[in-house]
Amino acid sequence: MNLKELPALVRVFAYLSLLTVGGGMAAFPELKVLTVDVHHWLTFPQLIHLYSVGQMAPGPNMMMIVAIGERVAGVAGAAAVLVAFFLPTAVLAYFVGRLWVRLARWPWRASIQRGLAPVSVGLVLAGCLTIARGALTGWVTVATAAAVFVLLLRTRLNPALLVLCGALVGLAALGGK
Amino acid sequence: MAGPDGALVPRAVSLGEIFRTFLLIGATSFGGGVVAYLRASLVGKHAWLDDTEFVELLSISQTLPGLNATNMAILVGDRLRGWRGAAAAIVGVCLPGALLMFVVGVLYGEHGDRPHVDAMLRGVAAAAVGLILATTVQLGRKSLSHAADLVFVALTAVVVDLLKWSVPAALGAVGALAILWYRPKRSVEGPRP
Numbered sequence: 385m386n387l388k389e390l391p392a393l394v395r396v397f398a399y400l401s402l403l404t405v406g407g408g409m410a411a412f413p414e415l416k417v418l419t420v421d422v423h424h425w426l427t428f429p430q431l432i433h434l435y436s437v438g439q440m441a442p443g444p445n446m447m448m449i450v451a452i453g454e455r456v457a458g459v460a461g462a463a464a465v466l467v468a469f470f471l472p473t474a475v476l477a478y479f480v481g482r483l484w485v486r487l488a489r490w491p492w493r494a495s496i497q498r499g500l501a502p503v504s505v506g507l508v509l510a511g512c513l514t515i516a517r518g519a520l521t522g523w524v525t526v527a528t529a530a531a532v533f534v535l536l537l538r539t540r541l542n543p544a545l546l547v548l549c550g551a552l553v554g555l556a557a558l559g560g561k
Numbered sequence: 562m563a564g565p566d567g568a569l570v571p572r573a574v575s576l577g578e579i580f581r582t583f584l585l586i587g588a589t590s591f592g593g594g595v596v597a598y599l600r601a602s603l604v605g606k607h608a609w610l611d612d613t614e615f616v617e618l619l620s621i622s623q624t625l626p627g628l629n630a631t632n633m634a635i636l637v638g639d640r641l642r643g644w645r646g647a648a649a650a651i652v653g654v655c656l657p658g659a660l661l662m663f664v665v666g667v668l669y670g671e672h673g674d675r676p677h678v679d680a681m682l683r684g685v686a687a688a689a690v691g692l693i694l695a696t697t698v699q700l701g702r703k704s705l706s707h708a709a710d711l712v713f714v715a716l717t718a719v720v721v722d723l724l725k726w727s728v729p730a731a732l733g734a735v736g737a738l739a740i741l742w743y744r745p746k747r748s749v750e751g752p753r754p
Contacts, residue, residue: 402626403728406700409693413721414728433673433682436689437665443587443595443658444630450659451666462663466655473627474651477635478644484621491745497624499740502710503732504623505701506717512697513722516690525687532691537698544591547688554684559677 389456390464392423397449397468404473406504408446412511416518425456432518440544444470524557574609574641576649582607583634583653595630603637610637623704630654713739 396418403411412435419425426434431452438448446469453465487493520526532546582602590598596619604615618640622632631651638650672678705711717735720726726734 404628405626405728405732406623407696408628409697410728430669430673432686434666434669436682436686437669438662439689439692440591440685441658441661441665442590443654444628445595446628447655447658447662448665450662451669454663454666455670459663462659462666466659470631470651470655473625474631474635474647477622477625477627477632478639478647480625481618481621481632481636481639484624492740495740495743495745497620498743499713499738500624500732500736501704502713503717503736503739505697505704505710506714506735507721507728507731508697508700509714509718510721512690512693513718515686515693519683519686519690521683525683525690528684528687529691529694532688533695536692536695542591543594543692543695547685547692550684550686550688551681552684554681554687555677558683559680 387457387460389423389425390460393453393456393461393464394468396423397453397465398472400449401469401471401473402476403507404446405500406508408444409511409515410504410507411446413514416514419452425452428518432515435515436519436547436550440547524553528553574646576642576645579638579641579646580649580653583638583650584656587630587654588657590630596633599630599633599637609641709739709742713742 400411400415400418403414416428416431420428420431434448434451438451439445441447449465449469450462453461453463455461457464484493516529520529528550532543532550535541535546536543586595586598586602600615603609604612610618618633618636619629621636622629625632627635631654634650634654635647638647640646642649673682701714705714713735716738717731720731720735721728
């Protein structure tokens with residue numbers, strides 16, 4: 385437990401929160417750089433593990449940041465990260481949300497929404513590539529990812545259930561070493 | 562207290578009701594599709610919004626930084642009961658997942674390096690990549706309609722992933738380009754704000 389890291393945790397996660405355009409995944413490349421390469425709070429495989437487990441949790445899908453805060457500075461770290469990550473965008477959504485409704489007839493409003501849509505998909509895609517490079521390490525993991533991808537696009541299975549099945553595949557096929 | 566636009570003054574909803582509703586969404590929305598849970602509860606069960614308002618608030622949520630679930634909590638909470646409603650909604654929707662991931666963090670710290678746990682988590686990570694890619698494709702199908710969109714998607718992914726640009730730089734460059742591409746069509750009175 386390291387309370388001296390609290391200011392750095394707050395800085396990093398307040399910054400990351402502002403990058404989540406289109407979804408939490410958009411912040412993943414910089415989440416990796418800042419938590420793994422710059423501050424050494426955890427390793428890349430550890431980050432991927434926590435992020436993946438977080439996909440099974442209910443609610444906003446970036447709650448895994450709480451586990452990073454806990455890891456670095458216990459309860460205080462978890463609370464600091466939670467506030468740093470959710471307060472800035474909450475305040476922004478509150479004020480800009482009110483303004484945005486009033487700007488309903490401003491022609492550029494539609495242009496901004498329309499223009500940012502593909503950019504946010506691109507940001508999320510870049511996040512996917514970052515995590516895929518770390519998580520897909522052999523044919524078993526590639527096949528698992530491909531199977532989940534196809535099943536989710538073709539069926540209405542609950543994604544959390546499929547991610548949980550990944551644990552069984554891992555235990556059966558990756559446990560030998 | 563409704564929004565300053567006065568667009569909607571729903572029946573009085575108590576702060577406790579807002580908190581409990583979002584707490585339930587935060588505790589049950591397994592599988593990442595939190596938008597579907599929000600719609601079922603806010604539009605379906607409680608009728609606090611109609612479908613048009615829901616889509617309108619969702620489009621604002623998606624344009625702003627922040628997660629859909631928390632931005633929707635702020636916007637809907639604000640509509641129902643001003644800033645207190647917004648605070649009740651976001652705390653409710655975050656609380657269950659935050660507690661759960663805190664426990665996960667503690668357990669991972671204690672048992673994360675056991676070989677069996679490591680093997681399971683590598684399988685979970687592989688499955689999560691499939692899930693995240695599928696979510697991205699679904700997001701793309703919903704919001705992309707023009708050939709130019711694919712160029713902007715690819716350009717953004719390339720500058721962030723290969724050229725290692727920061728997200729603000731990518732937003733500033735590719736975002737500005739895309740907004741200009743979709744600039745308002747010149748009408749009789751011109752694109753005056």
